[in-house]
Amino acid sequence: MTNPMTITEKILAHHADKDSVGPGDLIEVSVDMVLANDITAPLAIRVFDELGTGRGFDREKIALVPDHFVPNKDIPSAQQAKIMKEFARLHDIKYYFEPGDAGIEHVILPEKGLVVPGDLVIGADSHTCTYGALGAFSTGMGSTDVGVSMATGKTWLKVPATIKVVYQGRLCPWVGGKDLILYTIGILGVEGAVYKALEFSGDVAGSLPMFQRLTMANMAVEAGAKNGIFECDEITRAYMEGRSERTPVYFNSDKDATYERVIDVDVSSIEPQVAFPHSPDNVRPVSQAGDIRVDQVFIGSCTNGRIEDLREAAGVLKRRSTARDTRLIVLPGSPLVYRQAIKEGIIETLLEAGAVIGPPCCGPCLGGHMGILADGERAISTSNRNFIGRMGHANSEVYLSNPAIAAASAVLGRIGAPEEIGCVVSEQKGCSDTILNF
Amino acid sequence: MKFEGKVWKFGDHIDTDVIIPARFLNVSDKDELKKSCFIDTRPDFAKGVVSGDIIVAGINFGCGSSREHAPLAIKAAGVGVVIAKGFARIFYRNAFNIGLPILESEEAFASFSEGDRISVDLVTGEIRGLESGKSFFAKPIPTFMQQIIAAGGLVNYIKERG
Ligand code: SF4
Numbered sequence: 001m002t003n004p005m006t007i008t009e010k011i012l013a014h015h016a017d018k019d020s021v022g023p024g025d026l027i028e029v030s031v032d033m034v035l036a037n038d039i040t041a042p043l044a045i046r047v048f049d050e051l052g053t054g055r056g057f058d059r060e061k062i063a064l065v066p067d068h069f070v071p072n073k074d075i076p077s078a079q080q081a082k083i084m085k086e087f088a089r090l091h092d093i094k095y096y097f098e099p100g101d102a103g104i105e106h107v108i109l110p111e112k113g114l115v116v117p118g119d120l121v122i123g124a125d126s127h128t129c130t131y132g133a134l135g136a137f138s139t140g141m142g143s144t145d146v147g148v149s150m151a152t153g154k155t156w157l158k159v160p161a162t163i164k165v166v167y168q169g170r171l172c173p174w175v176g177g178k179d180l181i182l183y184t185i186g187i188l189g190v191e192g193a194v195y196k197a198l199e200f201s202g203d204v205a206g207s208l209p210m211f212q213r214l215t216m217a218n219m220a221v222e223a224g225a226k227n228g229i230f231e232c233d234e235i236t237r238a239y240m241e242g243r244s245e246r247t248p249v250y251f252n253s254d255k256d257a258t259y260e261r262v263i264d265v266d267v268s269s270i271e272p273q274v275a276f277p278h279s280p281d282n283v284r285p286v287s288q289a290g291d292i293r294v295d296q297v298f299i300g301s302c303t304n305g306r307i308e309d310l311r312e313a314a315g316v317l318k319r320r321s322t323a324r325d326t327r328l329i330v331l332p333g334s335p336l337v338y339r340q341a342i343k344e345g346i347i348e349t350l351l352e353a354g355a356v357i358g359p360p361c362c363g364p365c366l367g368g369h370m371g372i373l374a375d376g377e378r379a380i381s382t383s384n385r386n387f388i389g390r391m392g393h394a395n396s397e398v399y400l401s402n403p404a405i406a407a408a409s410a411v412l413g414r415i416g417a418p419e420e421i422g423c424v425v426s427e428q429k430g431c432s433d434t435i436l437n438f
Numbered sequence: 439m440k441f442e443g444k445v446w447k448f449g450d451h452i453d454t455d456v457i458i459p460a461r462f463l464n465v466s467d468k469d470e471l472k473k474s475c476f477i478d479t480r481p482d483f484a485k486g487v488v489s490g491d492i493i494v495a496g497i498n499f500g501c502g503s504s505r506e507h508a509p510l511a512i513k514a515a516g517v518g519v520v521i522a523k524g525f526a527r528i529f530y531r532n533a534f535n536i537g538l539p540i541l542e543s544e545e546a547f548a549s550f551s552e553g554d555r556i557s558v559d560l561v562t563g564e565i566r567g568l569e570s571g572k573s574f575f576a577k578p579i580p581t582f583m584q585q586i587i588a589a590g591g592l593v594n595y596i597k598e599r600g
Contacts, residue, residue, distance in 0.1 A: 026582055039463045043506055046466070050593050069464060076464035126504040126528055142506035142532035144592050152596065156582070190451055191498035195527050224501060226527055279451065366460040366503075387455040387502060394478035 004254035006162045007231050008197040011137040011251055015120040023161035023260070031061070033115055034149045035123030037105055038066040038077065040142075041084040044124055047147025048087075056091045057153030063095040063114060064088050065105040068362045073369040103334030103360035106130040106218060106302035110210075111334055116240065117232050118249030122146060122155055127302050127384065129220045132229035133213035135236050135251060139227045160226045161260035162197040163188075167204035169268035173425045174418060177212030178304060178382070178402035180204070180265075181219040182273035186283035187263065194224035196260065199253065204267050205230060210239040211308040218303050219384050222280040274380075274415060275400035278388045286405055289415040296379040297328045297410040298391070299403050300358075301365040304382035305333025307340045309403040314346040316407035316418050322354040323413025329371045331358040353410070367391045373398075380409045439539070439560040441518035442568070443490035446483065447552040450496035454529070457500065457508040471507050472514035489516040492558060494550050496522065500529025506536060513538040519558050521546045521565060521576065534583050535592040541565070541576035549574070 002020040005013065013021040015029035036044045041064055048056075056062050064084050069077035088096030095114060102108065106127050109115050115131045121138035122128065124146040131138035141155070149155045165184055185192075198220045200213070208216070213230050220228025230236070232250035240248050271285035299305075299313050310332060322328045330350050332338040338360055341347045347357060364371030365383040373379055373392030379399070381391065386398035399415060408418040418424070462474035476483040493512065499522035500508060509532050512520065519539040533540045539560050546565050550556055555568040563576040579587070589595035 039460075040504065040506070042466050043510075047593055051596060068460075074464060080464060080466070124504055124506075126502065128504075140504040140528055142504050142509075142528060142535060144506060144535035145531065148592055148596055190501060191524065191526075194498065194524070224498065224526055367455075368460055372461075385453075385455070385502060387453045389459050389478045390455050 004256040004258070006197065006199060006253045006257040006259070007135065007251045008137055008162055008199065008227060008229055009159060009257070011118060011120060012157065012159055014118070014249070021159045023159050025159040026156065027159060028154055028156050029120055030154055031122055031149050032119040033061055033063060033121045034146055035063045035065070035105060035109070035121065035125065035128060036143070036146050037068050037125055038070060038081045038084055039068045040124030040146065041087070042080045043143035044147035044150060045083060045087045047144050048150050051148065051151045053151040056093065056150050059092050060094045061153065062093050062150055063105070063109060064093055065097055065102055065108065066099060067102055067104050068366065069368050070099045070102070070361050071359060099359065099361070101335060103337070104302045104305060104362060107305055107333035107337065110134060110214060111336060113244030116244050116246050116248040117236055118251055122149055126221045127218050129225065129227050130214055130218040130302060132217035132220065132227050133210060134239070135230060135232035137227055137229065140221060160195055160197040162199050163193055163261045163263065164199045164201050164259045165263045165265060166202035167200070167265050167267050168202050169204065169266045171204065171267055172271060174272045174402070174404045175267070175270055176402055177208055177215040179270060179273045180267065181216040182275055182280065182283050182400065183270050184265065185219065185223045185281045186273070188223040188281070190222060190279055190281045191224045193220070196225050198223065198225040198228040200228065200230050206233055209308070210235060211306045214306070215303050219280070222384055272402055272405050272417060274405065275386055277386055277397040277399065280385060280400060286401070286415065286417050292399065292415040293378065294326055294380050294409055294414060295377040296371060296373060297326060297406050298364050298371055298379055298381040298383065299328070299406050300331030300333060300363065301383035302333065303384040304403050305331060305337065307337045309382065310337065310341050310346050311344070313403040313407040314349040316404050316423050317353040317411065318349050320353055320411045320421060322410045326410055326413045328353065328355040328410040329358060329364060330355045331363045331370070332360050334360050364391050380406050380415055382406050440557060441490050441492060442557040443488065443492050443518055443555070445492055445494050445550050445552060445554045445556055446487065447550070448493060448495035451498045451501055452495055453502035454500060454505050454508040455502055458505065458511045463505060463507055466507065468510050468514035471511040475511040475515045484515055487515045487517060490518040491516060492556060493517055493520040494546055495520065496547055497524045499525050501526035504528045506532045509533045509536050509538045519560065521558070523547050534586050537587070537591045543574055543576040545574040546576070
């Protein structure tokens, strides 16, 4: 008999070829997918070349996604993207994508079935933790670690202790994964889970659709966590149906697994949340936001750039217009999301409301391009970070919310809720397909 | 290894966007990176920092993105060592990997102010105020990380092991 373990510990033990592991163990693990983007890949490639192994460990287990500054915004970024492309061609990397087939890394990897439950994934991007939604262990590292793993197929890790967050109760209207994770980061603080695993649990977590799980796992790093993870269930299996050529391994935590801390959250009284500048843990319920005028609304990113997010935004924006002094920028998270949004008439609705639709990429989320804020400007964004200068000028401000709040704020010209513009959901599940307009 | 220099004091949660904003990540050359280090919040830093100077900061230093450009920029600017009450996970790992020495000490943060001259002994972990004479020992560096430093970074460490 092995010790009882959490899902995180089980996946790590599996990849370390051990029967069991526990918090604090230093282990060497094999990786199933190594990821880098147009900002981090050039440094990783330099490290890879220095190591001098000549070949990548497995051409099918490396993903290189140009998404941060593409379509290339200037000559230096074009040079960086070129380094990545040439490397991909030289080593015949299977998962390198040209813009047009690419999109935001953390949107496309799950979408294309490149990550499956039970995987161990490392990426030179802090939001690599997104894939925990699928019941995989995934974590962000720097370019050196990733360059080494591209050559060796291995990395070292310290097994994290796990903090379990148990969500119970009944979700209020417009409340979903984004609100739950913002609320949780508000409780933990931005350093509250440093070096830890965050396991999302309880009936409410178990009922969340995959896109909302992806949003929550995505932001685990905003509490400092090494990884965020959901146990595998029917929703995981249904999501994986026909999606990948690889075989998933479905892990769950043992009932008597040890947790460093268990946090119980009654969701029944949680309103949609807004994170105020300049920290994702600086959260307030939307009803207490006060009169915050916004110059820009951004809907997109690896946190909320999926089709369901756009559906929710379009539901709120239908037959409405953005406020006169507010610009609305929408970037679908992937070409597939974009196409589906066209098919469903979502793009039409957004355009009629006055939105600018940009290509699938990170864009303004990191202050890259396509929506940079000027001195003193304010934005509400569905992305994950609102640090000083994150989306532009050091004196600009970023507020974070879910797509429905962002859409309503675009109409109001200030931060507000859909109810304020006469938009209600028919059922108490914060879900986009039940939006009614009056 | 010993460093002696001036303290540049920072608060809690110094994130990687503050260390180097994303608009400067379109290059990976370290001489370019150092120019943008703390450019938005402390524009005097990159020009004023002298080789061997020391950053003293609060909790969660380096939180946010995985950009290795952040420790690279700090190192390229000439900072000898970063002492913080605590580090964000990815930054901690990146700093060792690229050979930027970092130490954890609560007392250093409490005792030293901007502009103080201090010395740091990386081998013993001793941090000493040159004017005040106050001295503390940083939290010991985990053995595995020491091996990476001894090898001169992760790349050499891997090469040595074959
Ligand atoms: S969308 Fe934003 S948070 Fe996500 S990978 Fe791109 S820059 Fe990073």
